[in-house]
Amino acid sequence: MQFRKWQVLQVVLGVVIGALVTLSIVRYREAKHLIKTRYTDWGKLNLVLDIVEKNYVDTLNRKGMTDAAVSAALSRLDPHSVYLPPVELEASEEELAGNFDGIGIQFNVPNDTAIVLEVIAGGPSEKVGLMPGDRLLKVDDLVIAGVKFPQDSMVRHLKGPSGTKVTVTVKRGSEVIPFEITRGKIPVRCVDAAFMLTDTVGYLRLAKFTRTTFKECHEAALGLQKEGMKHLIFDLRDNTGGYMDQALLLCNDFLSRGDTLVYIEGRHRAREVYKADGRGSLQDVGLTVLISENTASASEIFAGAVQDNDRGTVVGRRSFGKGLVQEPFFFSDNSGIRLTVARYYTPSGRCIQKPYNGEKDYAYDIYQRYADGEVFSADSVRLDSTDVHHTRSGRTVYGGGGIMPDVFVPMDTTRASNFYVACNKKATQMRFASAVFDRHARELSAIDNYPDMDRFLKSLNFKVAFPAFARERDGIKCTEAEWDATASYLVPQLNALVARYSKLGENAFYKYYLPVDNTVEEALKTL
Numbered sequence: 001m002q003f004r005k006w007q008v009l010q011v012v013l014g015v016v017i018g019a020l021v022t023l024s025i026v027r028y029r030e031a032k033h034l035i036k037t038r039y040t041d042w043g044k045l046n047l048v049l050d051i052v053e054k055n056y057v058d059t060l061n062r063k064g065m066t067d068a069a070v071s072a073a074l075s076r077l078d079p080h081s082v083y084l085p086p087v088e089l090e091a092s093e094e095e096l097a098g099n100f101d102g103i104g105i106q107f108n109v110p111n112d113t114a115i116v117l118e119v120i121a122g123g124p125s126e127k128v129g130l131m132p133g134d135r136l137l138k139v140d141d142l143v144i145a146g147v148k149f150p151q152d153s154m155v156r157h158l159k160g161p162s163g164t165k166v167t168v169t170v171k172r173g174s175e176v177i178p179f180e181i182t183r184g185k186i187p188v189r190c191v192d193a194a195f196m197l198t199d200t201v202g203y204l205r206l207a208k209f210t211r212t213t214f215k216e217c218h219e220a221a222l223g224l225q226k227e228g229m230k231h232l233i234f235d236l237r238d239n240t241g242g243y244m245d246q247a248l249l250l251c252n253d254f255l256s257r258g259d260t261l262v263y264i265e266g267r268h269r270a271r272e273v274y275k276a277d278g279r280g281s282l283q284d285v286g287l288t289v290l291i292s293e294n295t296a297s298a299s300e301i302f303a304g305a306v307q308d309n310d311r312g313t314v315v316g317r318r319s320f321g322k323g324l325v326q327e328p329f330f331f332s333d334n335s336g337i338r339l340t341v342a343r344y345y346t347p348s349g350r351c352i353q354k355p356y357n358g359e360k361d362y363a364y365d366i367y368q369r370y371a372d373g374e375v376f377s378a379d380s381v382r383l384d385s386t387d388v389h390h391t392r393s394g395r396t397v398y399g400g401g402g403i404m405p406d407v408f409v410p411m412d413t414t415r416a417s418n419f420y421v422a423c424n425k426k427a428t429q430m431r432f433a434s435a436v437f438d439r440h441a442r443e444l445s446a447i448d449n450y451p452d453m454d455r456f457l458k459s460l461n462f463k464v465a466f467p468a469f470a471r472e473r474d475g476i477k478c479t480e481a482e483w484d485a486t487a488s489y490l491v492p493q494l495n496a497l498v499a500r501y502s503k504l505g506e507n508a509f510y511k512y513y514l515p516v517d518n519t520v521e522e523a524l525k526t527l
Contacts, residue, residue: 045069070337078340079362080324086334102159103166104186105130110430113137113145114154115437116170118505124184125168132445132501133437134170138178145171159183173441187212193510194220201527202229203520205510209242209298214249221253221282231286233523237316241297244325244344251305253280254287254312259347261305264325266342287312288523291405293366293375296320303403304346310393314405315523318374318381320366321354321402348389350399378408407526409519415489419470419482426474429490432466433497448503450511457495457512463487466494492516 049069053060070083104123107114114136119126137145139157160166160183169178190213192205202224206217221232241247251261257278265271289303289312300319306312325342343351356362373380384400391397398404416424423429437444440456447453467478478486492515499508514520 067335074337074339078324079356080322080326081338081340083337084335100159100186100188101162101183102186103130103168103181103183105158107136107154108430108434109151109154110427110434112148114151115434117500120186123186124181125179128179128181130168130170130179130181131172133441134172136168137171137176138167138169140167189216191216191220193507194224195507195511196224196227196229197233197514197520197524199228200230201524202227202232203235203510203514204232205235206239206299208239209244209246211243211246213242213246214253217250218253218281221285225285229285231288231527232282233288233290233520235290235520236295236299236303237290237292237519238294239296239299240294240320241299241322244298244301247298247301248274251302252276253282254285255280255305255309256283259305259309259311262301262344262346264342264344266325266340269342286527288526289314290519290523291316291319291403292519293317293369293402294320295403296322300352300403301344301346304350304352307397307403307406308347308350308389308391310391310395313407313523313526314403315407315526316405316409316519317411318369318404319352319402321352321400323351323353346389346399346403348391348397350387350389350397352399352402354401375411376413377410381408407522409522412518415486415516417482417486419476419478420486420490422476423470423474423490426476428470428474428476429466429493429497431473432469432494433501435469436460436498437501444498444501445503450504450508453499453502453504453508457498460498462491462494466490489516 049065052065067083067085074081074083102124104120104125105116106118106120107116109115116125116130116132116134116136118132119130135145136154137143139154142157143149144154144157158166158168162184164183165180166183167178167180169176171177188210190206190208190210192207194202194204197203202221204217204220204224206213221229224232248261255261255276257276259276261274261276263271263273287306289306291299291303291314295303295316296319300322303314303319307314323344324340325344326338327341328336328338330336343353345351354362354365361368369375372382374382381404382401383398383404385398387399389397389399444456447456463483467483470476470478492513496509496511496513499512500506502508504511
């Protein structure tokens with residue numbers, strides 16, 4: 001009897017376990033089927049988050065999980081579709097807005113102490129008396145000098161909402177002076193320099209395409225025309241782009257009525273073609289555009305429009321290759337995303353976007369160009385020979401990997417002696433310029449014309465002063481032969497770094513440095 005009861009119990013247990021296993025399998029299959037059929041409406045993602053919500057062992061950080069999930073999802077698209085948390089979004093928008101809240105200075109950190117290079121005219125710092133050459137010691141009670149304080153952190157502490165106050169303590173000569181500054185709106189200039197290279201050739205360097213780019217460039221170019229400009233060398237090297245509408249306005253200023261500037265198209269964006277309206281005021285100005293491997297996005301729209309319409313000559317090295325259009329979407333928590341919504345195409349039909357199948361390969365593409373020797377030789381440039389297009393006059397151009405210039409200019413390393421390279425590694429030139437300003441602050445600050453600046457620079461006797469400074473400060477020795485081999489390249493750089501401390505500012509920096517810029521040299525030859 002006992003044995004029979006045990007047999008019955010085994011049968012019952014077997015039935016129950018079998019039923020449970022069957023039920024589990026059914027539920028598993030149902031769940032599996034549910035997930036599989038709901039990928040199209042993000043069902044799996046919602047299901048996973050719901051399971052985590054109801055079952056996870058610890059308290060959830062929903063904000064962190066959400067940000068991570070959004071970033072991970074966008075990373076599966078293209079390299080330029082990104083999620084921007086509130087702080088990053090604010091910084092990103094501010095960079096392109098054309099103004100920001102702050103105290104209105106530009107500074108550099110040649111050693112471990114920030115030195116004011118420029119006090120923006122009409123800004124809060126000028127109103128209280130800050131001057132070029134002042135050393136920044138403290139921001140409120142925070143010591144930022146002599147402690148290797150990160151430069152980006154200095155910027156964050158100096159910035160702040162308009163109307164708020166900050167005390168900036170500086171060292172001026174032997175004096176330590178605290179300044180209480182009320183922050184305000186500071187204009188951000190995107191034109192780094194604009195001046196005449198010769199009697200008829202102007203030079204304009206554009207850093208970014210911000211909200212004020214067209215206005216700044218247009219006014220600068222008109223000013224150069226009044227000085228006699230017939231031809232403009234427009235420097236877009238290292239310009240990473242920005243607002244597309246500003247690039248279109250700038251194209252329109254140079255191109256003739258009916259010329260195609262660019263067109264855009266995407267899966268959810270119908271084709272839009274942008275053409276010049278014929279009202280541009282620079283249509284008769286000769287044009288040369290300088291580009292480099294760091295010229296990207298809106299800069300490539302401009303260069304592509306000039307090249308495809310045969311409006312001017314493009315000089316330099318193959319551009320970055322970003323042919324995607326981003327649109328911002330903002331959220332109520334002050335975060336946002338920049339989403340690629342279309343591709344842009346140059347007038348000949350080129351999409352110059354380089355491949356982005358491998359994120360690592362994309363991120364290191366510029367380094368690979370150096371490794372492959374592309375920046376040193378046009379023969380090493382890799383173009384997609386299957387993506388062929390033609391300019392208005394029938395010249396062949398290629399898509400799929402940036403804009404190849406009409407005139408290739410290799411990077412010049414032949415003039416970099418061992419002494420020059422050693423000084424570059426320790427930023428000896430920048431610190432020398434700072435030391436010159438310390439000794440000649442009053443005289444240098446007063447110079448507002450180039451003849452006076454030429455005389456001042458000649459009086460410094462760089463041949464003696466700089467090698468002595470390099471030896472004493474950085475332990476870098478220079479023979480007379482090394483100086484002779486380096487001087488033609490190094491002296492213009494020293495002139496430029498010293499001259500920017502004067503009232504001539506950034507214009508002086510580029511005016512003194514450009515004579516040894518081989519891309520500008522080649523551009524002048526093409527005229």
